[in-house]
Amino acid sequence: MIKVGVNGYGTIGKRVADAVRAQPDMKLVGVAKTRPNYEAEAAVRKGYPLYAAIPEKSDAFRNAGIDLAGEIDDLVMQSDVVVDCTPSGIGEQNRELYRRYDTRALFQGGESADAVDASFNARANYDVARNDDVQFVRVVSCNTTGLSRLMAPLDEAFGVEKARITLIRRGGDPADASRGPINDILPDPVTVPSHHGPDVNTILPDLNIDTVGVKVPATLMHLHSVNVTLSEAPSVDEVRDLLHEESRLFLVPDIAGIGGTGQLKEFAMDTGRPRGDLWENCIWDESLSVEDNDLYLFQSIHQESDVIPENVDAIRAIMDAADQQESMEKTDENLGVGLESVFGGVRKRITPRNADD
Numbered sequence: 038m039i040k041v042g043v044n045g046y047g048t049i050g051k052r053v054a055d056a057v058r059a060q061p062d063m064k065l066v067g068v069a070k071t072r073p074n075y076e077a078e079a080a081v082r083k084g085y086p087l088y089a090a091i092p093e094k095s096d097a098f099r100n101a102g103i104d105l106a107g108e109i110d111d112l113v114m115q116s117d118v119v120v121d122c123t124p125s126g127i128g129e130q131n132r133e134l135y136r137r138y139d140t141r142a143l144f145q146g147g148e149s150a151d152a153v154d155a156s157f158n159a160r161a162n163y164d165v166a167r168n169d170d171v172q173f174v175r176v177v178s179c180n181t182t183g184l185s186r187l188m189a190p191l192d193e194a195f196g197v198e199k200a201r202i203t204l205i206r207r208g209g210d211p212a213d214a215s216r217g218p219i220n221d222i223l224p225d226p227v228t229v230p231s232h233h234g235p236d237v238n239t240i241l242p243d244l245n246i247d248t249v250g251v252k253v254p255a256t257l258m259h260l261h262s263v264n265v266t267l268s269e270a271p272s273v274d275e276v277r278d279l280l281h282e283e284s285r286l287f288l289v290p291d292i293a294g295i296g297g298t299g300q301l302k303e304f305a306m307d308t309g310r311p312r313g314d315l316w317e318n319c320i321w322d323e324s325l326s327v328e329d330n331d332l333y334l335f336q337s338i339h340q341e342s343d344v345i346p347e348n349v350d351a352i353r354a355i356m357d358a359a360d361q362q363e364s365m366e367k368t369d370e371n372l373g374v375g376l377e378s379v380f381g382g383v384r385k386r387i388t389p390r391n392a393d394d
């Protein structure tokens with residue numbers, strides 16, 4: 038049983054805690070929070086032991102009538118792995134805390150690749166974390182996760198000569214009132230190519246990829262406009278069959294009448310997904326096209342949740358507790374990953390194409 042702590046219980050942390058609890062081979066030791074807000078109350082209601090992320094603020098919890106299981110050092114001591122889900126840049130400051138107790142830690146995409154021993158995506162480079170020398174692993178950001186999951190099977194099956202991606206990025210998360218834009222479209226980053234391509238290269242070092250990003254007044258999901266020049270010239274059906282084999286790629290059937298990210302989220306909520314989460318890349322099936330060697334498609338990424346199954350797999354990988362296929366299938370099975378649309382028939386479970394290597 039892998040003992041897991043979560044440090045930082047916000048958009049990502051609360052989802053990681055729920056996903057860990059759903060795994061039969063993991064025990065959620067507890068979650069660390071800075072203040073007794075509505076998310077702390079939810080953690081208590083779920084029975085998650087609560088730890089003070091900042092010891093000096095412990096009294097705030099007691100004054101709010103919330104019993105603490107301890108302070109952050111106690112959580113780190115009791116955990117085999119801590120999943121650090123603090124705001125961008127804070128994780129790096131916590132490395133010494135984890136080192137002090139020789140506790141392995143996962144960081145999120147807001148941390149620098151230089152701050153860790155390895156950057157991780159379960160489908161593209163799972164084994165990179167299965168090394169005794171690896172104490173700190175970064176689960177790459179939602180956009181990099183979505184791009185790595187798509188490029189890995191395409192490169193394995195057809196060879197990728199060059200990928201060119203335009204990322205239409207949401208301005209902030211729905212619950213994040215401090216962000217925008219409210220009424221603008223921003224080249225963001227204005228420098229091109231953007232940081233996303235090099236971030237994908239922390240996962241797929243040899244991939245020839247250029248990305249550009251814009252930010253728009255939306256909160257629900259990101260949207261990628263994808264063009265990939267392949268070494269071969271597959272048919273659209275060959276590409277469709279390949280993508281269908283991946284449990285974390287959902288081909289949105291045209292018959293479903295899902296015209297955008299709002300209806301995608303509505304579909305997720307209608308299917309009963311917790312918080313309306315979409316752990317999978319959502320690729321519009323109708324957008325798939327191949328012109329000679331050039332593949333085109335649109336995919337949407339639910340930034341709040343696509344990294345969640347990746348964190349679960351990274352826990353097993355850093356503990357060397359399972360191989361890629363075993364972990365991804367276990368994660369998918371216990372979390373419920375692998376959208377099965379009644380329109381598109383039951384999806385095949387993932388069998389990583391390099392599983393037989």
Ligand SMILES: NC(=O)C1=CN([C@@H]2O[C@H](COP(=O)(O)OP(=O)(O)OC[C@H]3O[C@@H](n4cnc5c(N)ncnc54)[C@H](O)[C@@H]3O)[C@@H](O)[C@H]2O)C=CC1
Pocket residue numbers: 044045046047048049050069070071072090091122123124125126127145146147148177178179210340341344
């Ligand atoms: N929200 C998103 O779309 C995505 C975020 N990420 C990354 O995940 C990480 C966390 O992001 P979010 O969950 O969105 O942030 P968030 O702001 O929703 O949650 C962060 C939580 O950490 C708490 N916190 C602040 N300082 C802390 C400290 N010193 N110790 C412990 N907890 C502390 C905050 O109170 C908050 O509850 C960041 O690196 C971010 O870049 C990655 C993919 C997508």
Ligand SMILES: O=C(OP(=O)(O)O)[C@H](O)COP(=O)(O)O
Pocket residue numbers: 125146147178179180181206208209233340
């Ligand atoms: O868009 C994201 O990161 P990325 O575009 O830098 O890959 C993630 O959703 C986190 O971004 P945020 O820091 O705007 O919340």
